Amino acid sequence: MWMYEKKLQRPINIRNGDVRMAKAIITQYGGPDGELGAAVRYLSQRYTMPTNEATAVLNDIGTEELGHMEMVSTMVYQLMKNATPEQIKEASLAGYFADHGRAVYPIDGGGNPFTAATLQSLEDPIASLHEDLAAEQKARATYEYLIQLCDDPDVLEPLRFLREREVVHFQRFGEALRQVQEYKDMKKVF
Amino acid sequence: MADLTPQPVCFPINEACPQLATAYVPIQPWGAVFEPAQALSKGTLFPPLVRPYMPMPYKKGVEK
Amino acid sequence: MDATQQSKLLEIQSLEFSLYDLHLFLDTHPYCTDALSLYKEYNNMLEETKCEYERRYGPISPGGCGLNEKSWDWALKPWPWNQSQGGMKHVDV
Numbered sequence: 265m266w267m268y269e270k271k272l273q274r275p276i277n278i279r280n281g282d283v284r285m286a287k288a289i290i291t292q293y294g295g296p297d298g299e300l301g302a303a304v305r306y307l308s309q310r311y312t313m314p315t316n317e318a319t320a321v322l323n324d325i326g327t328e329e330l331g332h333m334e335m336v337s338t339m340v341y342q343l344m345k346n347a348t349p350e351q352i353k354e355a356s357l358a359g360y361f362a363d364h365g366r367a368v369y370p371i372d373g374g375g376n377p378f379t380a381a382t383l384q385s386l387e388d389p390i391a392s393l394h395e396d397l398a399a400e401q402k403a404r405a406t407y408e409y410l411i412q413l414c415d416d417p418d419v420l421e422p423l424r425f426l427r428e429r430e431v432v433h434f435q436r437f438g439e440a441l442r443q444v445q446e447y448k449d450m451k452k453v454f
Numbered sequence: 455m456a457d458l459t460p461q462p463v464c465f466p467i468n469e470a471c472p473q474l475a476t477a478y479v480p481i482q483p484w485g486a487v488f489e490p491a492q493a494l495s496k497g498t499l500f501p502p503l504v505r506p507y508m509p510m511p512y513k514k515g516v517e518k
Numbered sequence: 519m520d521a522t523q524q525s526k527l528l529e530i531q532s533l534e535f536s537l538y539d540l541h542l543f544l545d546t547h548p549y550c551t552d553a554l555s556l557y558k559e560y561n562n563m564l565e566e567t568k569c570e571y572e573r574r575y576g577p578i579s580p581g582g583c584g585l586n587e588k589s590w591d592w593a594l595k596p597w598p599w600n601q602s603q604g605g606m607k608h609v610d611v
Contacts, residue, residue, distance in 0.1 A: 267579065267580070268580075269578055269579055270577060270578050270579075270592070270595075270597070270598060271527065271530070271531065271578050271598050272531075272598045272599070272603075273531065273534075273535060273538075274494060274531060274535070274606075275524075275527075275528060275531065275603040275604065275605065275606045276599070276603070277602050277603055277604040316548075317545060317546055317548060320545035321542070321545045321546060324541060324542055324545055325542065328538065328542075334598075334599075337599075338598070338599040341599055342599065394477070397477075397479075407507075408507055408509065411507060411509065412509050421606070424497065424506075424507065425497045426497075427497075427507060428496065428497025428498055428503075428504070428505070429497055429498075431498075431503060431505045432497070432498050432500075432503050432539065432542070433542075434479075435479065435482060435503060436542050436543075436545065436546055437479075438477075438478075438479025438480075439479060439481050439482065439546035439547075440545075440546060441477065441479065442469075442478065442479065442481060443546065445476065481546075481547075482543070482547075484547070484550055484552045484553060487536075487540075487556070488536075490529075490532035490533050490535070490536040490560070491528075491529075491532045493532065493535060493536045493539065494528075494531060494532040494535045494536070494606075495606070498539055499535075499536045499539035499540060499543075500539065500543070
């Protein structure tokens with residue numbers, strides 16, 4: 265079960281609004297390679313992992329992704345909160361504003377609502393873990409695109425942090441994969 | 455103060471018999487860690503896992 | 519958020535983050551005694567630092583040291599996305 269801690273994993277204090285950046289960053293909330301998808305993916309897969317280590321990795325990285333989901337939505341909220349309707353129109357976000365105002369709602373970069381259609385959770389742990397390795401690379405690449413789009417240090421630093429976390433997660437999934445492969449090989453022998 | 459001399463670039467796969475059609479990520483060995491404040495700034499506790507992103511300036515029509 | 523509160527919260531975030539990265543390492547290295555003993559050390563430091571902070575500024579965890587008998591500060595004190603926590607030095611990487 266989850267308890268909430270009333271703090272962000274890392275400080276986020278965006279002093280200058282930027283609706284265009286919000287429109288791009290929101291994909292890491294509701295998009296195919298975003299944090300919500302990652303959390304749902306890992307927390308779904310953890311039930312059918314054959315080893316305790318793999319289960320732990322999925323449980324704990326899944327949990328961290330919920331915290332990252334909070335960071336991304338915090339960034340979107342702070343970037344939009346003081347935007348005027350004019351600024352929102354200029355950033356081509358009038359459609360979103362009509363549906364949601366300045367509220368945070370999970371969509372991808374193209375405005376499509378969050379879907380589990382881009383996730384997989386398979387009983388085969390080798391397949392699921394490769395899905396997770398791919399997910400971390402996709403997330404890392406997406407953060408790199410966002411970093412390219414950005415020049416505000418208040419926004420850049422949380423983005424760089426989140427990108428580095430994907431590198432670390434990839435390493436842990438890689439280690440979990442090794443252990444599951446070993447486990448599967450052992451089972452064949454005995 | 456942790457010894458932060460650069461970690462070896464190469465990490466052995468340590469697999470007795472690597473198979474075809476199988477992916478291997480090296481297992482990370484324990485080593486020196488950052489102080490907590492620096493860890494938060496870098497995005498990880500572990501120096502060998504730091505992989506900074508430095509985008510090349512984009513030149514239209516030129517291979518990076 | 520004043521500078522003192524910012525720096526105390528940053529201390530907690532730094533410790534807890536380090537603890538979490540260590541936690542993930544232990545998930546795939548469950549018998550690493552070096553990691554286990556560092557975890558214990560950081561965990562003790564965190565408990566102390568967190569409790570001090572909560573007594574002064576209100577709860578981070580619902581049942582922690584920030585409980586008082588006059589008001590349910592969990593709901594009443596600012597939420598993290600509105601706290602304007604700055605104070606982290608900009609780094610080049």
